[in-house]
Amino acid sequence: MVAETVIDIEQLSKSYGSHRAVDSLSLQIRRGEIFGLLGPNGAGKSTTILMLLGLSEPDGGRINVLGMNPTRRPIEVKRRVGYLPDDVGFYEDWTGLENLQLTARLNGIGEKEARERAMRLLGEVGLKDAAHKKAGTYSRGMRQRLGLADVLIKQPEIIILDEPTLGIDPKGIDELLALIYGLSREQGLTVLLSSHQLHQVQQICDRVGLFVKGKLLAEGNLEALTRQLLTDTPIVITAEVDRADQQLLDRLAELEQVRDVQSGAEDPDAVLPSSSRVLLQIGCSEDCSDAIARMIVSSGVSLYNLQRKQYGLDEIYRRYFAGGEEHGSKRSKKAAK
C-alpha cells in the first residue's frame, strides 16, 4: 500500500521584490518518509519551510500539509508539525528538563505528563545524564539533540529540520542523523530535512530533492536523482595535456559534439607528478574521443591521457553547486549563443 501524501506542494512561488526565491516548486512527501531538501545557501529552502509552516504567504501555487492550507490554518499546522530551526533558543539558565517542560506546558500538556514525556525524550536523544544541567552549558550537538526533543514533545506527525547539523562535530553529526533515522523508522514520523551537505542527506534520506536558485532540478531516491542529473550531463571526456592555449580551447569548442570545455585544473590522479600538465574537461553530447584526440595531436600538443569520466552524485552535485544550472564558469557554446 502506498503511504498517504502528507506534504503536497504544487507550483509554489515566492518572490522578495524582483527576486524569485522559490520558483514553481512541486513536491509530494509521503507519511513516514525522510525527505532531504538539498541545496546551496540561498537556494530557497528556508523560504519553502516558512511557507509550509504558514509563517510566510506564497505568491502563487498551492500547499497542503496534513490536508490543511498552512496560510489559512497556521495554528493547527503548528500543533501537528514540529520545526527545528538551525539554532534553537533555550532559556540558558534553565536545565534541559525545565526547558522541555516549558514547551510541553505551552502546548497544553499537563504537568505530570509533561515531566514523563520530557524524561523519556531526554533518554531517547541521549541527554539523560544532562537532564539537570543548564542548557547554557550544553555543547552545540547536545543543544540540537535537546532541540529535537523539544520538537518531539508535542508528538508531531511531521518534523521539519532546517540545517540541523550546522556547527556540530563529525561524531555529533553521525549521532544526530542516526537518531533522526531511528525516530522516523520506529515512530513512522515524516521528516523533511533541509541541508546543503550531500553526504549527510545521503546517509539517511529515502528521497532527495536538489534545489538550486528556487527551482527543483531533480528529485527521487539517490539512484533516480543520479540518473536524472546524468541525462543533463551525458558525457565528459578528460584529456591530460602538456599545455592548453586559447587556440586549442577554441578549436575543441568548435567540434560538433562538444558542448563546453574547461581547463586549468591539474589532474589529481596523474601518474607522473608534473607542474606542466593541464587537465581539460570536455562536455560532449556524444562520445567523440577520437575527434578530440586528433584535434589535440594535430595542434602540436602532447596528449598523455584521454578518458571518459564517470560521474558520481557527489561530482554532479558539486558541478551544480559551483555554478547553478549553467554548470559553472566555463566555455559554453550554448551560453555564448
Ligand SMILES: Nc1ncnc2c1ncn2[C@@H]1O[C@H](COP(=O)(O)OP(=O)(O)OP(=O)(O)O)[C@@H](O)[C@H]1O
Ligand atoms: N526576508 C527576505 N527578504 C529578502 N530576501 C530574502 C528574504 N529571505 C530570503 N531572501 C532571499 O531569498 C533567497 C532564498 O533564501 P533562503 O533563505 O530561502 O535560502 P536557503 O536555501 O534556505 O539558504 P540558507 O541556507 O542560506 O538560508 C536568497 O537569495 C535570500 O537572500
